[in-house]
Amino acid sequence: MTPSALDQPSDTLDATTPTDEDAYESGQEQGPYGVNNRDLPEALKNAILAAIKDGQQQEKYVRRQEILQDANHRFYDMGIQHIYQGKDNCWIQAAPGGTYFGPNGQESFGEYIDDYNIFTPFALIQQAKLSENMPGIDFQPVDPNDSDDIEAANAAEGMRHDFDRNNDVKKIQQEKMYHLQMGGRAVQWTRTVDCDDKFSDTKAGQRKKQTISTVYGCIEAKVPIFANNQRDFWYVIVYDDPDIKTAKTNYPWISDKLRAGQVCLEENAYERTARLGVIQVSQGSRYGFRIGDSIAHLITRANCWLRLSAFESMKEAFVDPDGGQEQGPDEDPITIRDKIAQTFPHGVHACVVGDQYAESWDQSMDSCISVGHAYIGKGQSRMPIMKSMVIVQDRFNSSMNYSAETYDYGAPSNWVSCDPEEFASIRKQKSQPWAWRNMKQLPAGAKIQDYIYKEESPELPSSFQEYIQFLVGALPQFQLAVPPSIWGQAMQDQKTASGYQLASQQATGILGVYWTVLTAMSADMYYHNCLAIINDPDYPDQVTVPGQGGQNVTVQKESLSKGNFRAFPDTDSGFPETTAAKRATLEHAGTALAGSPLAAQLYGSP
Numbered sequence: 001m002t003p004s005a006l007d008q009p010s011d012t013l014d015a016t017t018p019t020d021e022d023a024y025e026s027g028q029e030q031g032p033y034g035v036n037n038r039d040l041p042e043a044l045k046n047a048i049l050a051a052i053k054d055g056q057q058q059e060k061y062v063r064r065q066e067i068l069q070d071a072n073h074r075f076y077d078m079g080i081q082h083i084y085q086g087k088d089n090c091w092i093q094a095a096p097g098g099t100y101f102g103p104n105g106q107e108s109f110g111e112y113i114d115d116y117n118i119f120t121p122f123a124l125i126q127q128a129k130l131s132e133n134m135p136g137i138d139f140q141p142v143d144p145n146d147s148d149d150i151e152a153a154n155a156a157e158g159m160r161h162d163f164d165r166n167n168d169v170k171k172i173q174q175e176k177m178y179h180l181q182m183g184g185r186a187v188q189w190t191r192t193v194d195c196d197d198k199f200s201d202t203k204a205g206q207r208k209k210q211t212i213s214t215v216y217g218c219i220e221a222k223v224p225i226f227a228n229n230q231r232d233f234w235y236v237i238v239y240d241d242p243d244i245k246t247a248k249t250n251y252p253w254i255s256d257k258l259r260a261g262q263v264c265l266e267e268n269a270y271e272r273t274a275r276l277g278v279i280q281v282s283q284g285s286r287y288g289f290r291i292g293d294s295i296a297h298l299i300t301r302a303n304c305w306l307r308l309s310a311f312e313s314m315k316e317a318f319v320d321p322d323g324g325q326e327q328g329p330d331e332d333p334i335t336i337r338d339k340i341a342q343t344f345p346h347g348v349h350a351c352v353v354g355d356q357y358a359e360s361w362d363q364s365m366d367s368c369i370s371v372g373h374a375y376i377g378k379g380q381s382r383m384p385i386m387k388s389m390v391i392v393q394d395r396f397n398s399s400m401n402y403s404a405e406t407y408d409y410g411a412p413s414n415w416v417s418c419d420p421e422e423f424a425s426i427r428k429q430k431s432q433p434w435a436w437r438n439m440k441q442l443p444a445g446a447k448i449q450d451y452i453y454k455e456e457s458p459e460l461p462s463s464f465q466e467y468i469q470f471l472v473g474a475l476p477q478f479q480l481a482v483p484p485s486i487w488g489q490a491m492q493d494q495k496t497a498s499g500y501q502l503a504s505q506q507a508t509g510i511l512g513v514y515w516t517v518l519t520a521m522s523a524d525m526y527y528h529n530c531l532a533i534i535n536d537p538d539y540p541d542q543v544t545v546p547g548q549g550g551q552n553v554t555v556q557k558e559s560l561s562k563g564n565f566r567a568f569p570d571t572d573s574g575f576p577e578t579t580a581a582k583r584a585t586l587e588h589a590g591t592a593l594a595g596s597p598l599a600a601q602l603y604g605s606p
Contacts, residue, residue, distance in 0.1 A: 542556050
């Protein structure tokens with residue numbers, strides 16, 4: 001089997017990169033160091049932990065900037081948009097009339113700082129359009145004339161349908177798009193897990209397995225930022241934060257060493273704060289991101305993938321737990337680097353809970369990790385899709401708050417001339433627009449209309465109203481390639497169906513840039529699904545998938561590993577069409593064929 005086409009190297013692979021034939025062959029069975037190397041010698045544990053720390057400490061400044069940017073966009077997406085960076089580069093949420101210390105000293109917030117959220121609706125339009133239908137995936141045998149390759153490719157197609165039954169694939173598609181919008185990078189991890197009890201194989205008396213895929217953004221996943229493609233990575237780290245009770249239950253062999261509130265080794269505190277702070281304010285809380293005791297019961301867990309190049313400098317001799325030393329082919333003592341390569345020939349996948357090594361096994365990151373970016377560029381920290389929308393949202397908020405303040409403070413009053421007793425009676429009325437005000441006693445013979453004055457209502461200039469319409473309409477629609485034809489709103493300059501169709505096609509052509517990334521990641525996901533099934537010795541030997549017409553299809557796990565195949569996006573499927581568009585195409589074809597005798601015969605006997 002060979003990897004799919006996403007992030008393929010343009011240069012020669014180094015000696016640590018697994019080949020197409022021998023990568024991904026090892027299973028996660030019990031070895032000399034226990035299940036998943038839980039009893040790994042301390043020297044090797046320390047070597048793995050040291051390599052992870054090296055990765056965590058790299059590129060601190062650039063890493064901080066991408067996390068702050070990602071967090072900022074997620075806050076905007078939640079409707080929390082009046083936030084500012086303080087002197088320590090942490091986010092501060094505005095309070096009406098409050099003060100804060102920014103880069104230029106003490107500054108003040110305005111009294112009108114409401115959020116008029118247009119950021120989220122435009123993000124949802126893109127997500128909806130790009131997840132209407134899942135992309136087609138084409139499994140191709142490496143050798144079209146090899147029966148084993150053909151059988152493996154067909155089995156992979158069957159396993160894809162089983163994956164779709166066990167996962168919310170549309171949600172996965174939306175999550176990938178979300179992270180491309182907010183942080184500019186999406187990291188996808190595909191693996192096997194135990195099914196929930198309701199899906200267990202009770203007849204066989206054993207727990208059923210399934211494959212899942214999880215998507216992470218910049219905040220949850222760390223990669224070498226200056227690497228141009230995945231083959232240049234020497235590490236990948238994904239983080240999550242389980243409850244301490246869950247962690248102690250899932251890792252009983254280290255439970256006495258786990259403490260609530262622990263970060264992962266030397267992970268920077270701001271990373272964890274950003275990751276958990278985004279979750280805490282997701283319900284729309286206002287005026288401050290004080291997490292404090294609310295995360296004291298959590299512990300950080302990291303799943304880390306390391307290539308063998310991560311241990312290149314570890315040339316000291318390896319001493320086993322009994323104090324002995326192994327000899328290499330040249331009769332020199334085996335080094336820690338050599339022992340790591342011997343134990344993990346394709347790379348290390350290590351799980352660290354808090355600051356404790358939990359387990360590890362032999363796995364190449366290329367067999368389960370896929371990385372996608374919103375735009376073409378250098379490095380891994382690239383522009384998010386929604387970055388340009390932040391300025392538009394800020395301007396729109398300022399304009400709407402200006403309008404609100406104008407109308408509130410410009411509410412007109414009525415002025416009238418009357419005696420003090422009458423005015424006192426009027427004053428008892430509730431304060432409201434068009435309130436009455438005492439002017440003075442009318443002179444004899446004066447006309448009352450000459451002594452009653454009503455203020456005019458405040459009016460915003462028409463140019464300002466047009467500016468607001470531009471901010472909520474033409475500008476973001478152009479920036480994000482989502483004209484009204486994409487989301488069903490009327491277009492003033494279009495009166496015909498063909499005009500709407502042309503506008504929609506032009507817009508989807510631009511969105512096709514993102515669609516290409518999503519389809520490539522989907523191809524990787526389904527390919528990694530097959531690798532995960534092959535590498536899991538506990539996965540069922542066969543899977544039954546419901547077919548068309550009530551005919552079930554049984555797929556043998558053994559067939560997957562018989563030959564070599566690759567996964568590609570199906571170019572014939574193209575950009576996703578709506579159900580209405582498909583119906584319109586079919587109706588048009590039916591009308592065009594209505595006069596054909598052959599078509600009439602087909603319609604008569606469908």
